Amino acid sequence: MDEKERVKGRGRPSLSDAAKNAKRTEIAAIALRLFLEEGFESVSMRRLGKEVGMTPMALYRYFPSKLDILTNLWVYIIDLAFENVAAIKGQAPDQREELCQICNAYVGYWRDNPAHYHLVFMSGGVSNSTVKLFVEQQNVITKFEIFFMYLAELRCEPRESASVKRATDGLITHLHGIMHSLITMQGYSWTDQKTLIEGAVSGSVHVA
Amino acid sequence: MDEKERVKGRGRPSLSDAAKNAKRTEIAAIALRLFLEEGFESVSMRRLGKEVGMTPMALYRYFPSKLDILTNLWVYIIDLAFENVAAIKGQAPDQREELCQICNAYVGYWRDNPAHYHLVFMSGGVSNSTVKLFVEQQNVITKFEIFFMYLAELRCEPRESASVKRATDGLITHLHGIMHSLITMQGYSWTDQKTLIEGAVSGSVHVA
DNA sequence: ACATTTTTATATACGCGTAAACTTTTTACT
DNA sequence: AGTAAAAAGTTTACGCGTATATAAAAATGT
Structure with a gap:
């Protein structure tokens, strides 16, 4: 998702690849269910965020776009x-x-x-x-x-x-x-x- | 555009088919130019309305949707x-x-x-x-x-x-x-x- | 402890298509 | 002329994807 990896130093550490992938998988699973049930266009990012349990914009930490x-x-x-x-x-x-x-x-x-x-x-x-x-x-x-x-x-x-x-x-x-x-x-x-x-x-x- | 034609009676009369078609043609011609120049998605109804010289919603008198x-x-x-x-x-x-x-x-x-x-x-x-x-x-x-x-x-x-x-x-x-x-x-x-x-x-x- | 730095997460804002509410215009009937 | 009616046209409002600004969290350096 992010351009470069910081090895050490100050600042909050990035999510581990495992954690990030877990979240991506969780989002994808819920998205798949909703998309198949209701269609891609009918499911908004606000709706998907709600189902996943995060704000709509937080989804953009894990996927660059809805597409x-x-x-x-x-x-x-x-x-x-x-x-x-x-x-x-x-x-x-x-x-x-x-x-x-x-x-x-x-x-x-x-x-x-x-x-x-x-x-x-x-x-x-x-x-x-x-x-x-x-x-x-x-x-x-x-x-x-x-x-x-x-x-x-x-x-x-x-x-x-x-x-x-x-x-x-x-x-x-x-x-x-x-x-x-x-x-x-x-x-x-x-x-x-x-x-x-x-x-x-x-x-x-x-x-x- | 409208379901039924009123033959007579009170109220402002509908635009003649000729007038309506003329406007449709005018809108379509400008839309074609803009769509070809800038792409369908890039041309908003607000923009098209401005170019045609009417409010965005007035376009919907002549076409039910952008599509x-x-x-x-x-x-x-x-x-x-x-x-x-x-x-x-x-x-x-x-x-x-x-x-x-x-x-x-x-x-x-x-x-x-x-x-x-x-x-x-x-x-x-x-x-x-x-x-x-x-x-x-x-x-x-x-x-x-x-x-x-x-x-x-x-x-x-x-x-x-x-x-x-x-x-x-x-x-x-x-x-x-x-x-x-x-x-x-x-x-x-x-x-x-x-x-x-x-x-x-x-x-x-x-x-x- | 506290400031600093970096990442994560949220809140706000924009332009979009267009539904619905509202205003204006144009006609016919009294 | 005044009123009722209906279509034309405008304004407002909604939810959309998402850019941007801001806040919160979590680490290190002093």
Whole structure:
């Protein structure tokens, strides 16, 4: 939080990292509950402060902004999403079927937890630069590695080849599009998730 | 703006539709200039009111909210964008190439106008039912028809067949995923838009 | 003990979007 | 002309995120 660490001398000592992290965790836990229950924008810092038991401005000792509390929760939620995905590995008879199942688990997680989806992908007032920073800072991207591995194997091409990169980016964007469309445009009668994902996987395996 | 129209009787008469629309147009024009110059969030209603020459609250006689001013501008601009998309029809040597160009125009529009993308697809906050209503109201969905037509022809299948429906839904979701990923996750070095779209089109043409 | 220094925590204040209360303007009816 | 009514327009007020000013707490140096 603070720029430099003072080693010794006069003055009240900084909170220990442990104490600070404990408080951050406590705030984050309460924020997560409130955000999921009532939505990010509906929960004010004054309200959150009251629930945590501190003044609104005291929260700023632990998080630089309200938005920063949110991005912190993203990490936690995305980890949850990929736990679901990891649980499927090595369960299906063949790789192709397993990739489909993994894609369904990934998309399914967000559809089953639309509040999480809204928190991560649709929280209002979040600028591009914020998301960009988040994606770079946290290793969300490394989580996509699993898709690379499956496609390299299924396509019988090296993991680092340009065509695997193209195919995987195509698959990932397609999955996000399926999620996004099914969740946010419910007025349209989409083809069912499983069929759409089968098509996405099929395309990513066979595309040039 | 108002629920019911009073035909006659006592009381000051409502502004004529012409007068009201003139004022709306004037406000919208100034808002567009300011939003483009300084950004939506940086322009306050107090500031906009001053520029237009009325009190902040008087603006609410003509638009129900600040966001509504922006959506109004968006409607105007998106109509132009779809004219652009339509303008591509019949220009390319073959249908397949033309579909690619149309997809690129569609995705490119949103990437060139990320504020509009955020407004329509990420206006999360309280109600995505608002977004849903807007999308349905402006029948954006009926604009998807163009994708159905191209795929029916390219796949040599009837427009109403289940496989054309599957393929088109696959293409549309993929396009939205490409948009969404490129716009909101700029920290990741995605394959370029054109290549991704080529893959999306390829998949939609060949998928079962 | 007491002053000094640094950190933590609170209180105050600002501009924001806009709801609600209020005032002004414009009409019709007596 | 005077009054009632309704829309237009203004003022005031609220809660918001948070910058800034201030106070309180907790350590060291004398």
